[in-house]
Amino acid sequence: xxxxxxxxxxxxxxxxxxxxxxxxxxxxxxxxxxxxxxxxxxxxxxxxxxxxxxxxxxxxxxxxxxxxxxxxxxxxxxxxxxxxxxxxxxxxxxxxxxxxxxxxxxxxxxxxxxxxxxxxxxxxxxxxxxxxxxxxxxxxxxxxxxxxxxxxxxxxx
Amino acid sequence: xxxxxxxxxxxxxxxxxxxxxxxxxxxxxxxxxxxxxxxxxxxxxxxxxxxxxxxxxxxxxxxxxxxxxxxxxxxxxxxxxxxxxxxxxxxxxxxxxxxxxxxxxxxxxxxxxxxxxxxxxxxxxxxxxxxxxxxxxxxxxxxxxxxxxxxxxxxxxxxxxxxxxxxxxxxxxxxxxxxxxxxxxxxxxxxxxxxxxxxxxxxxxxxxxxxxxxxxxxxxxxxxxxxxxxxxxxxxxxxxxxxxxxxxxxxxxxxxxxxxxxxxxxxxxxxxxxxxxxxxxxxxxxxxxxxxxxxxxxxxxxxxxxxxxxxxxxxxxxxxxxxxxxxxxxxxxxxxxxxxxxxxxxxxxxxxxxxxxxxxxxxxxxxxxxxxxxxxxxxxxxxxxxxxxxxxxxxxxxxxxxxxxxxxxxxxxxxxxxxxxxxxxxxxxxxxxxxxxxxxxxxxxxxxxxxxxxxxxxxxxxxxxxxxxxxxxxxxxxxxxxxxxxxxxxxxxxxxxxxxxxxxxxxxxxxxxxxxxxxxxxxxxxxxxxxxxxxxxxxxxxxxxxx
Numbered sequence: 110x111x112x113x114x115x116x117x118x119x120x121x122x123x124x125x126x127x128x129x130x131x132x133x134x135x136x137x138x139x140x141x142x143x144x145x146x147x148x149x150x151x152x153x154x155x156x157x158x159x160x161x162x163x164x165x166x167x168x169x170x171x172x173x174x175x176x177x178x179x180x181x182x183x184x185x186x187x188x189x190x191x192x193x194x195x196x197x198x199x200x201x202x203x204x205x206x207x208x209x210x211x212x213x214x215x216x217x218x219x220x221x222x223x224x225x226x227x228x229x230x231x232x233x234x235x236x237x238x239x240x241x242x243x244x245x246x247x248x249x250x251x252x253x254x255x256x257x258x259x260x261x262x263x264x265x266x
Numbered sequence: 267x268x269x270x271x272x273x274x275x276x277x278x279x280x281x282x283x284x285x286x287x288x289x290x291x292x293x294x295x296x297x298x299x300x301x302x303x304x305x306x307x308x309x310x311x312x313x314x315x316x317x318x319x320x321x322x323x324x325x326x327x328x329x330x331x332x333x334x335x336x337x338x339x340x341x342x343x344x345x346x347x348x349x350x351x352x353x354x355x356x357x358x359x360x361x362x363x364x365x366x367x368x369x370x371x372x373x374x375x376x377x378x379x380x381x382x383x384x385x386x387x388x389x390x391x392x393x394x395x396x397x398x399x400x401x402x403x404x405x406x407x408x409x410x411x412x413x414x415x416x417x418x419x420x421x422x423x424x425x426x427x428x429x430x431x432x433x434x435x436x437x438x439x440x441x442x443x444x445x446x447x448x449x450x451x452x453x454x455x456x457x458x459x460x461x462x463x464x465x466x467x468x469x470x471x472x473x474x475x476x477x478x479x480x481x482x483x484x485x486x487x488x489x490x491x492x493x494x495x496x497x498x499x500x501x502x503x504x505x506x507x508x509x510x511x512x513x514x515x516x517x518x519x520x521x522x523x524x525x526x527x528x529x530x531x532x533x534x535x536x537x538x539x540x541x542x543x544x545x546x547x548x549x550x551x552x553x554x555x556x557x558x559x560x561x562x563x564x565x566x567x568x569x570x571x572x573x574x575x576x577x578x579x580x581x582x583x584x585x586x587x588x589x590x591x592x593x594x595x596x597x598x599x600x601x602x603x604x605x606x607x608x609x610x611x612x613x614x615x616x617x618x619x620x621x622x623x624x625x626x627x628x629x630x631x632x633x634x635x636x637x638x639x640x641x642x643x644x645x646x647x648x649x650x651x652x653x654x655x656x657x658x659x660x661x662x663x664x665x666x667x668x669x670x671x672x673x674x675x676x677x678x679x680x681x682x683x684x685x686x687x688x689x690x691x692x693x694x695x696x697x698x699x700x701x702x703x704x705x706x707x708x709x710x711x712x713x714x715x716x717x718x719x720x721x722x723x724x725x726x727x728x729x730x731x732x733x734x735x736x737x738x739x740x741x742x743x744x745x746x747x748x749x750x751x752x753x754x755x756x757x758x759x760x761x762x763x764x765x766x767x768x769x770x771x772x773x774x775x776x777x778x779x780x781x782x783x784x785x786x787x788x789x790x791x792x793x794x795x796x797x798x799x800x801x802x803x804x805x806x807x808x809x810x811x812x813x
Contacts, residue, residue, distance in 0.1 A: 129454070129456045130454045131454050131459050131460055132454075132460060132481075132482075133460075133482060134482075134504065134507045134809060136459070137507050137508065137551075137588060138587075138588065140551070140566075140570070141570065141573075141574070141577075141587075144566075144567060144570035144571065144573075144574070145567050145568075145570060145571045145574075146570075146571065146574045156456075158456045171482065171484065173396070173480075173481060173482060173483055173484070174396050174398065174418070174421060174422055174425060175396040175397075175425060175480055175481050175483065176453065176460060176481045176482070177422055177425075178422065178425060178426045178429060179453045179454070179481075183454075205500050205501065205504060206484045206489065206504075208489055208492045208493075209484045209485045209486075209488065209489045210404060210411040210414065210415065210485050210488060211395075211396065211483045211484055211485045212484050212485075213418065229589055230507070230588055230589065232587065260419075264419070264422070264423075265423065265426060266426050
C-alpha cells in the first residue's frame, strides 16, 4: 500500500528546484548540465531565482569568507524540506585553493552537504548523478544532513 | 620610442632600456617624480595605464612599484619602476588617479594588498579583500596568515557585522523628503556571477553604482608563490575557467622568457589552436550571457550546443573538458593525435552550419537592436582613459589586439585583422563578439591546416615536438608577458629570485577589473532595468575580476 506521505515525498523529489546561486567555478559545468546536450530539465530540475521556492541549494565549488554569510542566508530562507549538494573538490577540502588565504577549506563542516560530487570541476553527468542521489534520499524521507547538525546553527549571519 | 626615452632622460633614472619590441623599461631614482613623469608621458600619448604592481622585496627592505603605461594608438609602451620604503608609515607614493582615471581601482588594490598609501587618491578604500583583511597587508611576505587562518569563525563574524552595519545605513536615506535608497544587485543575481552592486537609486533612477567585489577572491597571486613553476599553472588557469588556455599561455611565456627557452614551431601553432578553441568556448558563453540578461535563453542554449563540440576536442586532447592544464612551460603538455583534429572538424562544421541562423535571428534581431543600440555607449576616449581592452575596446572602434600589436606564439604567421565596430554601444559589443567568433574559427582553420601540412611533410613530429625541457630552477629575473585573452589584454608580471623553484611574485592584470570600474559611469542616470543589459554587454567574469 502506498502511503500518502510516500506520495508527497515522491512528488517533491521529482520536481527538484534549486536556488540559482553560484559560489564558484563549478557553476560553469552546472550551466553545461542545463544546456542542450545534458539537459537536466528532463529529470525535473529547474533553477529558480528565489530561494523561497527552492528545495535544493548547490554549493558550486569554492566558498570564500565573503560569500559564506550570503550562502547561509540563502539556505535559511529556503522552506523545509531542503537539501544541500556540494560540487567539486573545493567544497570538500579547499581543492586547488587549499593553500589560499581567502577560501574556506571546509564549507561543508559549516553547512553539511547530503551528497558530494567529486571532480574539479565535476562533469555534467556526474552532477546529474549526484542530483539523482538526492532524489533517492528524498523518496526515502531521510532528513537532510544540514538539519541534523553543522556549525551554521551556532553562527550568526 | 625615442620620444619616450628623451622624456625619461630629463629625470634622475637608474637605467633606461628597450624591452621586447614595443616597450621601454626604466627605473627612476626618486619616487616623488612619478606624478610628473606620468603627466609628461600622458602628454606624449601614453594615455592608458594598464596596471600598477608592487613587489615586496623583504630582504632589501623596499617595495618596488611597477607602472605599465600604454599607448593604444601608436603601440608604444613604457614600464616604469621606482622604489618606496617598506615601513607602513613611510610606504607612500603620489597617486596617479587624478591624471589617469583607469588607475583608480588598481591603486586601491595595491593599497589593500600591500598597504601602499597613495597621496591625493580621491577614494582610497580597500577593494577585493574581505573585511577581516582591512588594515592588514595580506600580500606582503611577512604576513602571518596561519595566525589569520586560526580564527576563521571570528573573521566571518567581522564580515557579517560589517554587512549588518551597511544594512542600517542603507535605510537612512528613506524618509518623507527623500526616497533615495540603496539596492543590492547580487551577490548572486541570476544574470551575473558572484558580484554585488550597491545601486544608489531614487525610485527607478540610478544615481550611482558602487560595485562590491571580492566574492570569489582566492588570492591566486599569493597562491602561485606557494607552488612550483609547473604547479602554478593550476592556479593561473583558474583565473577564469571560461578561457583558461590563454591565461596559461600568458604565464608560461613569462617563465620561458626568464628561463631563456625557445619553444618549437609545432608548440607555437598548438598554442594558437588551443587558445582559439578556448576563446570560442568563452565567447559562446558571453553571447549567451548578454541575451540571458535580456531574458532570452535560446541563444545560450544554441551557443552551448556549439561549445560542447569544442570542449569535446579539449577533452580528447587533455582529458578534461574545462580544467585542461594543457599549456606548460616549454610548450604544450600533450602530443597531438590524428583523431583529435577530426573531432575539432566536427566543431568547425557545427559552427558553419549554425552561424547563418544565429546571425539572422539573434545578431540582426530588430528587438535587440531597439533595446541595446543606444545603451551603454563607450567612446574611444573613454577606452583610453579607463584602459579598457578586448571586445569592449574594439567595439568602440579602437584598434587594439595583442595578437597583432605584439604577436606571440605563432600569431605573426596568422592572417587576421582587427574586428571593430563604430559606436561602442551594447549592441555593438554583441555584434563584435559574434564577429570575433567567426574570426576565431578562421584562425583555427589556418592553424589546423598549417599543422596538418607540417605533419604530412614531416616538418612536425606531433608526438615529440610538443615540449622542450625547461630547468626546474630559474635564475633571478623578471618578465612581463601580454596575451589577448577572450575578454581583453592580460598582462602577467613575473618576478623570480636566484635559483627559484617557485614564483616570487606574479601580478595578473585582468580586463574585467577595468570594465567593472565602468559600470558607475555607464549606469548613472539610467534606470534599474538597464543594469542587467549593460552588465551583460560588458562581458565581465568574476573569476578574473577578483582573482
